[in-house]
Amino acid sequence: MSMTQQILGNHIVEKDTRKPRIPEIGEIIDVEIDITMVHEQLGGRIAPEYKKLELDYVKYPERIVYLLDHWVPSPSVPAANMHNRANQFARRYNFKHILGENKGICHTVLPEQGYIYPGMVAIGSDSHSTTYGAYNCFSTGVGATDVCIVFATGKLWFKVPESLNFSISSAFQKGVYAKDLALYILQKHGTEEFIYRSLEYTGTGLKNLSMESRHTVANMCAEMGGKNAIFESDKITEQWFRNNFHFTARHGTHIHPVSPEPSAEYNFIEEINLAEIRPLIAKPYSPDNVVEVNECIGTELTQGFIGSCTNGSLEDLRIAAKILKGHTIHPNNRCIVIPASTEIYLNAMKEGLIEIFLKAGCIVGPSTCGPCFGGHMGILGDEDVCISTTNRNYRGRMGSYDAEAYLASPATVAASVIHGKITSPLDYSEVL
Amino acid sequence: MEHIRGKVWTFGDKVDTDLIVPHAYLTTDDPQVQVQHAFESIYEKFYEKVTPGDIIVAGINFGAGSSREEAVYVLKEMGISIIIADSIARIFYRNLINLGILAIGIPGVSEHVKNGDILIVDTMNGIVTNTSNKKKFKFQPFSDQILTLINEGGAIPHLRKQLRKH
Numbered sequence: 001m002s003m004t005q006q007i008l009g010n011h012i013v014e015k016d017t018r019k020p021r022i023p024e025i026g027e028i029i030d031v032e033i034d035i036t037m038v039h040e041q042l043g044g045r046i047a048p049e050y051k052k053l054e055l056d057y058v059k060y061p062e063r064i065v066y067l068l069d070h071w072v073p074s075p076s077v078p079a080a081n082m083h084n085r086a087n088q089f090a091r092r093y094n095f096k097h098i099l100g101e102n103k104g105i106c107h108t109v110l111p112e113q114g115y116i117y118p119g120m121v122a123i124g125s126d127s128h129s130t131t132y133g134a135y136n137c138f139s140t141g142v143g144a145t146d147v148c149i150v151f152a153t154g155k156l157w158f159k160v161p162e163s164l165n166f167s168i169s170s171a172f173q174k175g176v177y178a179k180d181l182a183l184y185i186l187q188k189h190g191t192e193e194f195i196y197r198s199l200e201y202t203g204t205g206l207k208n209l210s211m212e213s214r215h216t217v218a219n220m221c222a223e224m225g226g227k228n229a230i231f232e233s234d235k236i237t238e239q240w241f242r243n244n245f246h247f248t249a250r251h252g253t254h255i256h257p258v259s260p261e262p263s264a265e266y267n268f269i270e271e272i273n274l275a276e277i278r279p280l281i282a283k284p285y286s287p288d289n290v291v292e293v294n295e296c297i298g299t300e301l302t303q304g305f306i307g308s309c310t311n312g313s314l315e316d317l318r319i320a321a322k323i324l325k326g327h328t329i330h331p332n333n334r335c336i337v338i339p340a341s342t343e344i345y346l347n348a349m350k351e352g353l354i355e356i357f358l359k360a361g362c363i364v365g366p367s368t369c370g371p372c373f374g375g376h377m378g379i380l381g382d383e384d385v386c387i388s389t390t391n392r393n394y395r396g397r398m399g400s401y402d403a404e405a406y407l408a409s410p411a412t413v414a415a416s417v418i419h420g421k422i423t424s425p426l427d428y429s430e431v432l
Numbered sequence: 433m434e435h436i437r438g439k440v441w442t443f444g445d446k447v448d449t450d451l452i453v454p455h456a457y458l459t460t461d462d463p464q465v466q467v468q469h470a471f472e473s474i475y476e477k478f479y480e481k482v483t484p485g486d487i488i489v490a491g492i493n494f495g496a497g498s499s500r501e502e503a504v505y506v507l508k509e510m511g512i513s514i515i516i517a518d519s520i521a522r523i524f525y526r527n528l529i530n531l532g533i534l535a536i537g538i539p540g541v542s543e544h545v546k547n548g549d550i551l552i553v554d555t556m557n558g559i560v561t562n563t564s565n566k567k568k569f570k571f572q573p574f575s576d577q578i579l580t581l582i583n584e585g586g587a588i589p590h591l592r593k594q595l596r597k598h
């Protein structure tokens with residue numbers, strides 16, 4: 001069985017009782033949900049829909065993690081009102097894990113704060129909830145109605161998906177990162193080939209992919225159209241959980257990872273040799289409009305953005321800082337840096353990274369989604385051209401309908417903002 | 433509901449949820465604002481042009497992107513009867529069914545349908561007929577589970593009924 005099939009099978013519920021068994025691919029099953037992540041959507045469509053059920057409880061308040069991250073701190077009266085509606089709901093229904101608005105972006109915060117563990121089933125009211133699959137669990141995004149169903153019943157139906165397997169080998173060359181791997185897959189397979197399918201990552205090359213790197217790739221499963229992404233657990237996974245103080249405080253030092261069985265039926269298996277991947281970039285207006293960075297060299301920019309749940313990790317900030325150290329942002333550019341969580345922000349301060357960014361002329365913001373979705377703190381105007389470490393460059397996503405966004409790794413963004421135009425990270429090889 | 437007949441509005445490939453309901457209107461507490469701005473970069477004032485019962489036919493990956501259910505809510509408010517697309521993004525598809533709107537993915541269908549065509553969808557036998565050019569397309573008929581949800585007006589009314597029973 002594939003990893004996804006095993007995890008879903010372990011969580012089957014029949015007549016309100018957990019009854020693990022082997023599910024068929026394509027079978028529709030009810031699955032117990034271990035964690036539901038909700039953010040501003042709680043004050044959006046979730047609260048009014050839940051009201052229609054006229055329930056004075058949520059079934060498992062201890063299985064909900066709630067935080068605010070998209071519009072924090074609130075940039076407008078409607079956003080503040082939305083936050084208040086969400087907070088009222090969380091308090092009324094006695095949510096056990098109310099994290100507030102100062103922890104950071106949901107997909108970074110949940111693993112960091114120890115809510116995610118191997119073998120679990122997690123959902124989130126956000127399409128990038130696929131991210132948690134980096135940590136060897138089943139996780140996917142759902143809409144407001146599905147969240148209401150889980151609030152009321154603790155379970156949700158899923159069709160057991162067909163899976164395919166990316167078998168990773170070798171290691172990246174200098175200047176190439178997880179973002180380039182995600183863009184490589186998008187270039188090859190587009191945004192619709194994997195709709196409803198599960199993407200499983202295994203192989204000898206995983207030992208060269210940090211948890212942060214896997215996080216980036218699982219995050220962009222949303223752009224690949226997949227239902228979920230899942231990385232096989234290895235020594236790096238185990239070490240990561242052991243070193244995570246929040247996790248061990250919540251769950252102890254042991255994890256129960258899931259590996260694909262030899263009998264796993266994969267739709268196809270594709271070998272990916274990391275050493276063959278070059279620095280890549282997605283041009284406007286689709287994440288699969290991917291070419292080598294070399295083909296865009298010289299494109300004039302007005303903004304760079306380093307942050308988001310895709311590429312706002314400490315590892316990402318370290319890479320960007322290596323390149324930006326001792327340089328200044330081109331005068332025609334602004335560069336926004338947002339650590340994806342407050343914990344990352346604190347560590348970046350301790351390591352002196354924030355100082356490097358500020359001295360280079362970057363604007364460093366508090367941990368929020370902010371410019372990633374054109375929410376606030378860096379919305380693009382009509383003629384803006386942005387290079388961003390985020391995951392989507394749809395028309396209008398980061399602001400004006402006419403603005404353009406390119407997606408690339410933190411290294412490519414950092415190199416580019418120094419020159420005010422798209423620049424290869426390989427020009428900075430000596431510091432990487 | 434065995435036969436759905438309606439006039440078509442066509443959309444291209446990869447119409448994402450940001451194009452359906454731009455994020456600028458997500459914080460509003462008045463959902464009508466979202467309806468008024470839906471698809472505004474594709475068809476200006478779409479909500480004034482569309483009539484209840486109309487059908488949307490789109491290219492690949494319709495509804496890609498964010499999980500915002502607002503993007504389906506506005507379709508329901510406009511009275512869209514069914515979505516037919518070359519392919520439909522996963523979360524969007526779930527959201528459609530959950531809010532009680534039928535949706536079908538038929539690879540290549542968008543090539544054979546024009547704005548204003550009249551389609552007839554036979555939901556029992558799984559056939560879409562374009563009355564304007566007489567072309568027919570087959571699809572896997574809907575499961576009973578899905579038809580129950582649609583008949584009851586979506587997943588929330590359905591769940592309400594279930595909870596009452598217990």
Ligand code: SF4
Pocket residue numbers: 070105106107126128308309310368369372373390391
């Ligand atoms: S950082 Fe961007 S992609 Fe990630 S959750 Fe926030 S808005 Fe979504």
